[in-house]
Amino acid sequence: MKKAWSVILAIVFGAILLGAVCIGVGYITGADISRITAVIEGSPVHAYVQMLIQYWNEAVTTATDYASTIHLF
Amino acid sequence: MTDINKQKFLAELAQLLTFMYEEDRQDALLVYSGMFDEAEDEQALLQALVSPIRQAVLVARAYNATERKLSAHSETRGEVRDDSVPPDFLQAIFEIRAEAMARQAPRAEAQKADENQFSLFDQAAEEHAAAAVSAVTAPGEAHPAEPVEKAEAPAADELVEESAPAAEPDAEEAEEPDAEEAEEPAPAEEAEDEDEDAEDEDEHRFVTVVDGASSIKERTVRKPRVFLLILYILLAIPVTLVGIVLLLLPTLLSLSAAALLISVGIMAVSSVFGGFAVLADLLVVLGAALILLALGLLFLWLFIWFIGGAIGGLIRGVCALGRKWCYKEVPAV
Structure with missing residues (x-):
């Protein structure tokens, strides 16, 4: 290991x-950062990335709620 | 007939000396073979040596396996072997030879050694003994013979156990003419009897030496402490489950982080070749993608470590603690 x-x-x-x-x-x-962001926002990758970031935030929220629930018990 | 006895003696002795390193075993067998070549009366020599078991006991007493292992390792490292001082076991064999030669001289009546003392060999074992004698004359290896001879050790044990009671009356018969012919006082004879008892004990103790261990091992059995075991199981299962649940949280978080980072990294790499016209922008996005993929790999490995190392280690640790606390070692009956 x-x-x-x-x-x-x-x-x-x-x-x-x-x-x-x-x-x-x-x-x-x-x-140039502005050129880069303009290209990224115009591509479908941006939508996928936004969706993944949203899923990640939801997963973190669920995990912390579960952890606080266990702590309560 | 005398050659067969000499061959049988050397073959059985070769089997009994398997606890030694191969080089040392070959040296010892060479000395014994030279003893037979030098002896005028072979039967008298066989009578003086008594039996291969007794000789193996005497050699085992003088053989220091740890010291020989150290010298073998120093030889493999290229250090020169000091042959000026023979090892202890060879010195013991030389003393046996001198004693045997001295015993042969005053003996007037030559009694033929009872060939039945070699009756341990059945038909199958005689063939194996002949093969062992031919192996004795072959050049020896530098490695110890113990792992190779493990298969022969049980057979040797059986032979030792069978021959121990058979050898005792033969040893006594061989000792009687010595006591009759020698002009020793009575206390010396009592000392001989004590020596015989000590040697008999050595022969019985030798049974465990032939197993390959240098010290006597006690057989133990692990028995569970039932009440403590039940109590430990009742407490350990919920504690372990709580631990696993607590470890699952970072496990799943690291898995999701790894999935996110790796997917974003792959998308960034794929976009590099599709949307950017300026090389500088391309390099920046490629660098960012590499960093994202590296972090994704790290989180992925962290997930694998949590599953195999942390959670698996917790379960193994709980089981090991249970074995340590709830079992005891009892000498085997």
Whole structure:
């Protein structure tokens, strides 16, 4: 299990580092957030993302309500 | 006929010395074989040695398995073996040889050793004994013979148990002419009797040594403490269920977070190739997608760890605690 944790954490940190480098290079070479958001809002991906975020918020709310109910008992 | 007795003796001794490392076993058998080659009267030598069981007991007493294991490990690491001082078990065998040679000289009447002392071998075992003798002459391995000889250990145990009562009267018969011919005073004879009793005890104790253990092991049986076990089950089940429910909350949260992050990351990657014309914007979105996928992978692993590690560990821990508290080890009757 320890070896698996170290492998997973290495992959995660490597991907985060690579993503940060990509973002940095993009901003350095002239990326514009307003252009990016305009493209994202115009694509169907935005609707799916909004739906998923809504599902996530509902799941968190349900979990906290359940936890508070158990605590009451 | 004498060759058959020598072969039988060496074959049985080879089977009884399986608790030793292969190299040490080969050395010991070589010395015994040299003893037979040097002896003028083989029957007298066999009488002096008494039986393979007795020789195996004497060698076992002098053999230090831990020390030999350390020296074997140092040899595998490339350190030079110090052959100037022979090991304790070889020194004991040399003393036995010297004593046997000394006993042969004053003996005037040569009594043939009773061939029945080797009657442990039935027809099938005789063939195996011949194979064992041929294996004795083959070059030995550097690894200990204990795991290989485990299958032979039960057979050796049976042979030891069968031969222990058979060897005792033979040992007594062999001891009587020694007592008659020697000009020792009475206290020395009593000391010999005490030695015989001690050696008989050693032979019985040797039965467990042949099992492969260097110390006597007591057989124990685990018995449950019934009242305590019932009480523990009644308390442990609800506590474990509460623990599992509490652990399920972060488990499900991490699963949902993983699903969200991974799906958003995949959508971001797919949108990179569809909607962006500027390379800089593409790089920013790609970087963000990589970060989202990495976090999704982390939460997914966290979910797997909760299921297998945390919840599984809780159940295993409760069971282990129950075994520790509610069972006791009782010597086997």
